[in-house]
Amino acid sequence: MSLRPILRWPDPRLSETCAPVTGDIRELSGDMLETMYAARGRGLAAPQIGVLRRLFVMDVGWKEGTPTPxxxxxxxxxxxxxxxxxxxEGCLSIPGVTAQVMRAEWIVLRWTDAGGTxxxxxxxxxxxxxxxxxxxxxxxxxxxxxxEPAIRAELEADYAG
Structure with missing residues (x-):
């Protein structure tokens, strides 16, 4: 496994819609987890490392001592x-910026793991x-x-890139 560089906004690849994953992604997903942990994040999507595929990793419990990748x-x-x-919400691709974002309180997520299950x-x-x-x-x-546009403009102005 190896660390991958994380793209920073406004890199245009962060605005691309990703294609479905095909093939073996075990090495890539391992690199993504290693990169996420090294960056002290809780989630990392493939486009954040320049791979435009529908893949993300997350571990919301590791900082509290209970890894759940x-x-x-x-x-x-x-x-x-x-x-x-x-x-x-913060983002590894927009370091130093925290914004208040509206989200669904709960979701039902369907996915496949690295082994195809x-x-x-x-x-x-x-x-x-x-x-x-x-x-x-x-x-x-x-x-x-x-x-909202006014909040976005203020945060973008403060963003050091």
Whole structure:
């Protein structure tokens, strides 16, 4: 496994819609987990390292001492709560910026793991927020795109890039 450089906004690859994953991604997903942990993140999508494929990794418990890594290949939300919650989000591709973003309170996520096994689970709380954030990356959406224009302009002006 090896660390991969993380792209920073406004790199145009972060605005691209990703293609489905085909083939073996075990090495890539291992590199992504290693890169995410080294960057002290809780999620990392393939386009953030320049790979325009529908793949993300996340681990919402590792900072509290309970590693729970997920490798999500070709993930999709199959259900979501109608109730929206607003909460703080950061992004490894926009370091130093935290924004209040509206998200579904819970989601049902369907994905395949690195070995090809299919999964489906309801994610609540921070896990739901993290998965929605990473899925946004697969659709070429970054945190700034989820903000009201005035708030976006203020945060972009403060962003050191």
């Amino acid at each position: 997920l490798i999500c290949v070709n993930p999709e939300i199959v259900d979501r709560s109608e109730r929206q919650i607003r909460g703080p 299919g999964h489906q689970a309801q994610l609540d709380g921070f896990a739901a927020i993290c998965a929605q954030h990473e899925l946004d990356h697969l659709d070429g959406i970054v945190t700034f795109d989820r903000l």
